[in-house]
Amino acid sequence: MTVDEQRRVLARRFAALAGLGAVGAMMLTACSGGQSDDELIDMSILMNDGTYTGQSNADEQGAVGTVTITVAGGRITEASYETVESDGTVKDENYGKDGSGQVANQDYYRRAQAAVASYEQYSAKLVEVQDPTAVDTVSGATVAHSQFLQASLRAVYQAQGVADDGRADTVAMPGLGLEDEDY
Template sequence: MLFSGCSSPLPTAAELPDGTFRGTSSPDDQGAVGAIEFTVRDGVITSASFVVTDPDGTVHDADYGLSKSTGEPVDEAFYQRAQAAVAAEQVYVTQFKEAGDVDQVDVIAGASLSHRQFVEAVEDALSGI
Protein backbone atom coordinates (compact mmCIF):
# COMPACT_ATOMS: atom_id res chain seq x y z
CA MET A 1 0.00 0.00 0.00
CA LEU A 2 1.18 3.50 -0.79
CA PHE A 3 0.86 6.35 1.66
CA SER A 4 0.30 10.08 1.32
CA GLY A 5 3.45 12.01 0.75
CA CYS A 6 4.97 9.57 -1.71
CA SER A 7 7.59 11.21 -3.91
CA SER A 8 6.08 10.25 -7.26
CA PRO A 9 2.74 11.84 -8.15
CA LEU A 10 -0.21 9.61 -8.86
CA PRO A 11 -1.53 9.48 -12.41
CA THR A 12 -4.62 11.52 -13.20
CA ALA A 13 -7.69 9.97 -14.83
CA ALA A 14 -6.50 11.34 -18.18
CA GLU A 15 -3.36 9.19 -17.82
CA LEU A 16 -5.12 5.99 -16.78
CA PRO A 17 -6.20 3.12 -18.99
CA ASP A 18 -9.91 2.40 -19.19
CA GLY A 19 -11.03 0.14 -16.39
CA THR A 20 -12.34 -0.19 -12.88
CA PHE A 21 -9.97 0.41 -9.99
CA ARG A 22 -10.42 -0.69 -6.38
CA GLY A 23 -8.41 0.10 -3.29
CA THR A 24 -8.55 0.26 0.49
CA SER A 25 -7.03 2.47 3.14
CA SER A 26 -5.17 1.42 6.21
CA PRO A 27 -7.39 1.08 9.29
CA ASP A 28 -7.93 4.12 11.51
CA ASP A 29 -7.45 3.97 15.30
CA GLN A 30 -10.81 2.17 15.69
CA GLY A 31 -10.08 -0.24 12.85
CA ALA A 32 -12.40 1.36 10.27
CA VAL A 33 -11.24 1.01 6.66
CA GLY A 34 -12.12 3.10 3.62
CA ALA A 35 -12.72 1.40 0.28
CA ILE A 36 -12.96 3.06 -3.11
CA GLU A 37 -14.10 1.82 -6.49
CA PHE A 38 -13.95 4.02 -9.56
CA THR A 39 -14.23 3.53 -13.28
CA VAL A 40 -12.25 5.39 -15.92
CA ARG A 41 -13.35 5.62 -19.53
CA ASP A 42 -11.60 7.77 -22.14
CA GLY A 43 -9.60 9.59 -19.47
CA VAL A 44 -12.64 10.51 -17.37
CA ILE A 45 -13.86 9.07 -14.07
CA THR A 46 -17.36 7.95 -14.99
CA SER A 47 -18.35 6.52 -11.61
CA ALA A 48 -16.89 6.41 -8.14
CA SER A 49 -17.91 5.30 -4.68
CA PHE A 50 -16.16 5.46 -1.33
CA VAL A 51 -17.38 3.68 1.79
CA VAL A 52 -15.89 3.47 5.27
CA THR A 53 -16.68 0.31 7.23
CA ASP A 54 -16.07 -0.50 10.90
CA PRO A 55 -14.43 -3.81 11.87
CA ASP A 56 -17.86 -5.20 12.81
CA GLY A 57 -19.18 -4.47 9.31
CA THR A 58 -21.06 -1.28 10.20
CA VAL A 59 -21.07 0.98 7.17
CA HIS A 60 -20.60 4.72 7.66
CA ASP A 61 -23.76 5.92 5.92
CA ALA A 62 -26.87 8.00 6.67
CA ASP A 63 -27.71 5.65 9.57
CA TYR A 64 -24.23 5.69 11.11
CA GLY A 65 -24.50 6.66 14.78
CA LEU A 66 -28.17 5.75 15.08
CA SER A 67 -29.49 3.07 17.39
CA LYS A 68 -30.55 0.01 15.41
CA SER A 69 -33.52 -0.50 17.72
CA THR A 70 -34.86 3.06 18.00
CA GLY A 71 -33.43 4.83 14.96
CA GLU A 72 -32.39 7.69 17.25
CA PRO A 73 -28.83 8.94 17.81
CA VAL A 74 -27.05 6.95 20.51
CA ASP A 75 -24.94 10.03 21.26
CA GLU A 76 -26.04 13.27 19.57
CA ALA A 77 -22.55 14.83 19.44
CA PHE A 78 -21.05 11.66 17.94
CA TYR A 79 -23.90 11.39 15.45
CA GLN A 80 -23.37 14.96 14.26
CA ARG A 81 -19.61 14.42 13.82
CA ALA A 82 -20.16 11.08 12.10
CA GLN A 83 -22.71 12.50 9.69
CA ALA A 84 -20.43 15.45 8.87
CA ALA A 85 -17.70 12.96 7.97
CA VAL A 86 -20.11 10.87 5.85
CA ALA A 87 -21.17 14.02 3.97
CA ALA A 88 -17.54 15.05 3.47
CA GLU A 89 -16.71 11.63 2.04
CA GLN A 90 -19.30 12.20 -0.68
CA VAL A 91 -17.78 15.62 -1.42
CA TYR A 92 -14.40 13.92 -1.78
CA VAL A 93 -15.92 11.51 -4.32
CA THR A 94 -17.48 14.39 -6.27
CA GLN A 95 -14.25 16.40 -6.31
CA PHE A 96 -12.31 13.34 -7.45
CA LYS A 97 -14.76 12.61 -10.26
CA GLU A 98 -14.76 16.23 -11.43
CA ALA A 99 -10.99 16.78 -11.25
CA GLY A 100 -9.83 13.28 -12.15
CA ASP A 101 -6.93 13.88 -9.79
CA VAL A 102 -6.78 12.91 -6.11
CA ASP A 103 -4.34 15.77 -5.48
CA GLN A 104 -7.21 18.16 -6.28
CA VAL A 105 -9.44 16.75 -3.51
CA ASP A 106 -9.52 19.37 -0.77
CA VAL A 107 -9.53 18.50 2.93
CA ILE A 108 -12.78 19.47 4.64
CA ALA A 109 -12.52 20.75 8.21
CA GLY A 110 -13.65 18.07 10.63
CA ALA A 111 -13.12 15.27 8.11
CA SER A 112 -9.35 15.08 7.76
CA LEU A 113 -9.27 11.40 8.78
CA SER A 114 -11.81 10.62 6.06
CA HIS A 115 -9.64 12.55 3.59
CA ARG A 116 -6.56 10.56 4.58
CA GLN A 117 -8.44 7.30 4.14
CA PHE A 118 -9.85 8.47 0.80
CA VAL A 119 -6.41 9.38 -0.53
CA GLU A 120 -4.89 6.13 0.76
CA ALA A 121 -7.63 4.10 -0.92
CA VAL A 122 -7.02 5.87 -4.26
CA GLU A 123 -3.27 5.32 -3.87
CA ASP A 124 -3.89 1.64 -3.21
CA ALA A 125 -6.19 1.39 -6.24
CA LEU A 126 -3.47 2.87 -8.44
CA SER A 127 -0.54 1.01 -6.89
CA GLY A 128 -0.39 -1.52 -9.71
CA ILE A 129 -0.34 1.07 -12.50
Protein backbone atom coordinates (compact mmCIF):
# COMPACT_ATOMS: atom_id res chain seq x y z
CA MET A 1 0.00 0.00 0.00
CA THR A 2 1.35 3.39 -0.96
CA VAL A 3 1.66 6.32 1.42
CA ASP A 4 -1.24 8.11 -0.33
CA GLU A 5 -3.48 5.04 0.06
CA GLN A 6 -2.57 4.80 3.76
CA ARG A 7 -3.47 8.47 4.22
CA ARG A 8 -6.84 7.98 2.51
CA VAL A 9 -7.61 4.95 4.71
CA LEU A 10 -6.66 6.92 7.84
CA ALA A 11 -8.73 9.90 6.69
CA ARG A 12 -11.79 7.64 6.16
CA ARG A 13 -11.31 6.05 9.58
CA PHE A 14 -10.98 9.47 11.19
CA ALA A 15 -14.14 10.70 9.42
CA ALA A 16 -16.02 7.58 10.57
CA LEU A 17 -14.89 8.04 14.17
CA ALA A 18 -15.79 11.74 14.09
CA GLY A 19 -19.25 10.83 12.79
CA LEU A 20 -19.72 8.26 15.55
CA GLY A 21 -18.63 10.83 18.10
CA ALA A 22 -21.16 13.33 16.81
CA VAL A 23 -23.96 10.74 16.95
CA GLY A 24 -22.93 9.83 20.50
CA ALA A 25 -22.96 13.47 21.58
CA MET A 26 -26.45 13.94 20.12
CA MET A 27 -27.69 10.85 21.96
CA LEU A 28 -26.26 12.06 25.26
CA THR A 29 -27.87 15.46 24.81
CA ALA A 30 -31.22 13.92 23.93
CA CYS A 31 -31.09 11.59 26.93
CA SER A 32 -29.87 14.13 29.48
CA GLY A 33 -33.37 14.41 30.97
CA GLY A 34 -33.26 18.07 32.03
CA GLN A 35 -34.34 21.11 30.18
CA SER A 36 -32.16 24.08 29.45
CA ASP A 37 -33.04 27.42 30.99
CA ASP A 38 -34.29 28.55 27.56
CA GLU A 39 -36.94 25.82 27.66
CA LEU A 40 -38.14 26.57 31.21
CA ILE A 41 -40.01 29.76 30.37
CA ASP A 42 -40.90 31.98 27.44
CA MET A 43 -40.38 35.52 28.68
CA SER A 44 -41.77 36.95 25.42
CA ILE A 45 -45.25 36.15 26.80
CA LEU A 46 -46.61 39.28 28.46
CA MET A 47 -47.34 39.25 32.18
CA ASN A 48 -50.66 40.54 33.52
CA ASP A 49 -50.61 43.12 36.28
CA GLY A 50 -51.28 41.80 39.77
CA THR A 51 -49.67 39.84 42.57
CA TYR A 52 -48.73 36.21 42.02
CA THR A 53 -47.26 33.53 44.27
CA GLY A 54 -45.42 30.35 43.37
CA GLN A 55 -44.05 27.57 45.56
CA SER A 56 -41.13 25.22 45.09
CA ASN A 57 -41.04 21.52 45.61
CA ALA A 58 -39.92 20.49 49.09
CA ASP A 59 -36.21 19.90 49.61
CA GLU A 60 -34.88 16.75 51.30
CA GLN A 61 -35.70 18.29 54.70
CA GLY A 62 -39.27 19.14 53.68
CA ALA A 63 -38.70 22.92 53.40
CA VAL A 64 -40.61 24.81 50.70
CA GLY A 65 -39.67 28.11 49.06
CA THR A 66 -42.28 30.72 48.18
CA VAL A 67 -41.85 33.61 45.75
CA THR A 68 -44.37 36.42 45.50
CA ILE A 69 -44.11 38.87 42.62
CA THR A 70 -45.97 42.07 41.87
CA VAL A 71 -46.39 42.92 38.20
CA ALA A 72 -47.25 46.45 37.06
CA GLY A 73 -47.13 47.60 33.46
CA GLY A 74 -46.18 44.07 32.43
CA ARG A 75 -42.96 44.16 34.51
CA ILE A 76 -42.02 42.64 37.84
CA THR A 77 -41.85 45.61 40.19
CA GLU A 78 -41.49 43.71 43.46
CA ALA A 79 -40.39 40.23 44.46
CA SER A 80 -40.04 38.49 47.78
CA TYR A 81 -38.75 35.05 48.64
CA GLU A 82 -38.92 33.04 51.83
CA THR A 83 -38.49 29.43 52.79
CA VAL A 84 -40.53 27.64 55.40
CA GLU A 85 -39.30 24.51 57.15
CA SER A 86 -41.45 21.38 57.26
CA ASP A 87 -42.73 22.35 60.73
CA GLY A 88 -43.93 25.75 59.45
CA THR A 89 -41.01 27.76 60.85
CA VAL A 90 -39.81 30.52 58.54
CA LYS A 91 -36.10 30.36 57.80
CA ASP A 92 -34.81 33.65 59.21
CA GLU A 93 -32.07 34.88 61.56
CA ASN A 94 -32.78 31.89 63.81
CA TYR A 95 -32.35 29.30 61.09
CA GLY A 96 -29.44 27.04 62.00
CA LYS A 97 -29.78 27.43 65.76
CA ASP A 98 -30.69 24.51 67.99
CA GLY A 99 -33.99 24.06 69.85
CA SER A 100 -32.86 26.32 72.69
CA GLY A 101 -32.01 29.17 70.30
CA GLN A 102 -28.25 28.66 70.60
CA VAL A 103 -25.66 28.13 67.89
CA ALA A 104 -24.48 24.58 68.58
CA ASN A 105 -22.63 24.12 65.29
CA GLN A 106 -21.01 27.31 63.99
CA ASP A 107 -20.34 25.93 60.49
CA TYR A 108 -23.94 24.79 60.06
CA TYR A 109 -25.27 28.12 61.34
CA ARG A 110 -22.98 30.03 58.96
CA ARG A 111 -24.21 27.98 55.98
CA ALA A 112 -27.84 28.35 57.05
CA GLN A 113 -27.49 32.11 57.35
CA ALA A 114 -25.76 32.35 53.96
CA ALA A 115 -28.87 30.78 52.47
CA VAL A 116 -31.16 33.21 54.33
CA ALA A 117 -29.06 36.17 53.17
CA SER A 118 -29.47 35.03 49.56
CA TYR A 119 -33.26 35.47 49.66
CA GLU A 120 -33.07 39.25 49.29
CA GLN A 121 -30.39 38.96 46.62
CA TYR A 122 -32.46 36.55 44.56
CA SER A 123 -35.57 38.74 44.89
CA ALA A 124 -33.74 41.95 43.93
CA LYS A 125 -32.07 40.30 40.96
CA LEU A 126 -35.41 39.02 39.66
CA VAL A 127 -36.80 42.57 39.66
CA GLU A 128 -33.65 43.74 37.88
CA VAL A 129 -33.44 41.07 35.15
CA GLN A 130 -37.18 40.22 34.79
CA ASP A 131 -36.42 36.53 34.07
CA PRO A 132 -36.13 33.80 36.72
CA THR A 133 -33.62 31.86 34.61
CA ALA A 134 -31.29 34.89 34.50
CA VAL A 135 -30.89 35.00 38.29
CA ASP A 136 -27.48 33.51 39.08
CA THR A 137 -26.77 31.21 42.00
CA VAL A 138 -25.31 32.84 45.10
CA SER A 139 -22.33 30.92 46.47
CA GLY A 140 -23.40 28.81 49.43
CA ALA A 141 -27.10 29.00 48.54
CA THR A 142 -27.55 26.39 45.82
CA VAL A 143 -30.61 24.68 47.31
CA ALA A 144 -32.16 28.10 47.98
CA HIS A 145 -31.55 29.02 44.32
CA SER A 146 -33.20 25.86 43.03
CA GLN A 147 -36.25 26.48 45.20
CA PHE A 148 -36.27 30.16 44.20
CA LEU A 149 -36.12 29.22 40.52
CA GLN A 150 -38.96 26.71 40.80
CA ALA A 151 -41.16 29.09 42.80
CA SER A 152 -40.44 32.15 40.66
CA LEU A 153 -41.11 30.20 37.46
CA ARG A 154 -44.50 29.20 38.86
CA ALA A 155 -45.28 32.79 39.88
CA VAL A 156 -44.36 34.08 36.40
CA TYR A 157 -46.40 31.31 34.74
CA GLN A 158 -49.40 32.58 36.71
CA ALA A 159 -48.70 36.19 35.69
CA GLN A 160 -48.49 35.09 32.05
CA GLY A 161 -51.65 32.98 32.31
CA VAL A 162 -49.60 29.93 31.31
CA ALA A 163 -50.40 26.51 32.76
CA ASP A 164 -47.73 24.96 34.99
CA ASP A 165 -46.99 21.99 32.78
CA GLY A 166 -44.26 20.52 34.97
CA ARG A 167 -41.30 22.36 33.47
CA ALA A 168 -40.39 23.84 36.87
CA ASP A 169 -40.14 20.28 38.21
CA THR A 170 -37.16 19.69 35.93
CA VAL A 171 -35.06 22.15 37.97
CA ALA A 172 -32.63 19.95 39.89
CA MET A 173 -32.96 20.12 43.67
CA PRO A 174 -29.48 19.41 45.04
CA GLY A 175 -29.03 17.73 48.39
CA LEU A 176 -28.14 19.82 51.39
CA GLY A 177 -25.08 17.73 52.16
CA LEU A 178 -25.81 17.77 55.87
CA GLU A 179 -24.90 15.12 58.38
CA ASP A 180 -26.68 14.21 61.63
CA GLU A 181 -24.12 16.16 63.68
CA ASP A 182 -25.25 19.36 61.90
CA TYR A 183 -28.45 19.40 63.93
